[in-house]
Amino acid sequence: MTTVKTLLGLPGLRLRPRAGADLLDRPVTRIYVTELPDPGRYLSAGELVLSGLLWWRRPGDAEPFVAALARAGAAALAASGADSGDIPGDVVEACERHRMPLLEVPADLSFSVITEQVVLALAAASESARKRLQAAADAPVETLLESASAELGLPCWVLSGLGRVVAGASPLPVPAAEVVRRYAAKESGPLTVVPVEGRHAVPWLVAAGGPLSTAQAELAEELAGLVGVTRARAAAPEAEVPGEARVVALRTEGSDESRDVLRELLPDGRLLESVGDTSYAATALVPSTTELSTVEPLLRASRILCGVGDPAPRDEARDVAAYALAVAARRPGRVSVVPAGEVDVHRLLVAGAPDGLRAALRRRVLGPLLEYDAEQHTDLVHTVRVFLECSGSPTRAAKALHVHVNTLRYRIGRAGELLGADLTEFTDQLDVYLALRAGDQAG
Structure with a gap:
């Protein structure tokens, strides 16, 4: 320097x-x-x-x-x-x-x-600085940053596109997610950002604590290249999946980036499988909506969807994560994360069924009632839904629908005749309610 x-x-x-x-x-x-x-x-x-x-x-x-x-x-x-x-x-x-x-x-x-x-x-010092930095090429990222910071006379950090600090000797003066957001939007900021080289869906960034001269910028690019080599070399070893594990299902719609995103998102995780645009990993961590929202602008994917299972035997945990992912897919927004704990059991069961099966279930159970409503211009389907959501209480349902309780009882009786079901019996109520929910999940 x-x-x-x-x-x-x-x-x-x-x-x-x-x-x-x-x-x-x-x-x-x-x-x-x-x-x-x-x-x-x-x-x-x-x-x-x-x-x-x-x-x-x-x-x-x-x-x-x-x-x-x-x-x-x-x-x-x-x-x-x-x-x-x-x-x-x-x-x-x-x-x-x-x-x-x-x-x-x-x-x-x-x-x-x-x-x-x-x-x-300045040119001689820059060349010497590059040689000294290259001499530390086999060192950990933290050592590379220490050397580069000394040569640049500025603090340096390595950031993940998920909005976290990978390495840095001092606190970042602005939130990492804000640095990533500005980089994605091509906005200037208090830090100079250089992308780390490498073929990764989730990029890493080198951030320097101020504007750089031409020589400094060249050194920062050299650092970014060395960090890229270190990242590629330091692939995390795969650990054995314990008897019980939390499984995360991640889908990057329209792209094949899910595997790389999971690896960056869950450094402790073990990749289980990838099918198309969806990957599964066993992990102890719960993905953050904030992290996925931060990286989303940097990906090719049109949406990022994530389902998180509860700790359970691996195959069971994978199924639950897949159900939660199906629920996430039916929620609006470019990023959707659904932990299994946020989804009722009946929602998980319905979400896990294929679209064709849900449609068939709806037609088989509710078909006569749907046809009657269409022909008579009535709304018995809605009446039945409110009745079941009021735990089968005629008084509560009548109040919710603003009708007399005798009117409500008549409508429920007529609906039961059309369905061939006793809507005062729990098992019949359960079948009809799941068919209603299957209609909500369709499409």
Whole structure:
């Protein structure tokens, strides 16, 4: 890494510190020459600002100039004397006040020589940094980040497209999900984001804590490439599935990304099988709707659906997860996660039946009643539904339908005749209710 102190040691420049002698460890990323009274809009962090002070005319002129450098995070000001040949005290005082290192340039030294030597020093430092980073290629991601952060002079993190921090030596200044959202939307933010190389449905991202110079950006891309190699090499070993396990079923509609998403979503899990756009994994974790919503914009899938089973013997747990997934598929939205505990038993049973079986069940049980309603323009199906949802209570059902209880009893009796069922008997009530629910799940 090139610092202000590095520039003091460059042969032939003869730079001399005049202010900020305790700040010479600041990293230098590029050089910028200016004679503007207020160059703030053109400055970037880490720049060595080179000026002949042609903008300085009287005491007070230094304040806006140096303040602009400080706000932009410039590394230092290298200046040659104005008309008098010496740096005005006003400039020295402003640099001390704003804690801006000030380097005096000899009057006989051309700015072109300074620029050439600084550019060469930055290029050499960048090449050395890349070599040092490549030397750590076999190290864990955390070690790669430590090395890259030291070379860049900025904190670095590796983020998952699911909105979690994979590695980082310090707390992320903004939520990881927000960084991913901005990246997916191609929005700028306080961090510079570089995608990690590799063929994964769920990408990883390298985030650096600030804007980068060209050399820094090249180093960040080098880091991203090395992290990609490390990720590909560090495939998690598959553990034995215990006697009981929680099974997660994940579907990425319209794409084959479910396997990769599950592997990233459930690092502790063991993939059980993949069929088309759906994969199953045994895991101790419960997937988060937030994580799936974060990664959804980065995938090709039109929807992400997830069913989560309860801990149970593996085959049983897989069936429950499949039922919960079927319920998720019938819910609106681009992301739907349904834990088995959120679904009533009868819903799980109905959801697990194929569409054709549900339609056949509805026709067989409710057919006469559906035909009667269509011919007579009545709504006995609705009456029966309300009656059953009121636990077979004529009084409660009549109140819910705003009819007299005798009217309700007559309608239920007529419906029972059409169905060939006794709607006061539990088993008949159960068959009819499941047929009604099968109609709700169809389509």
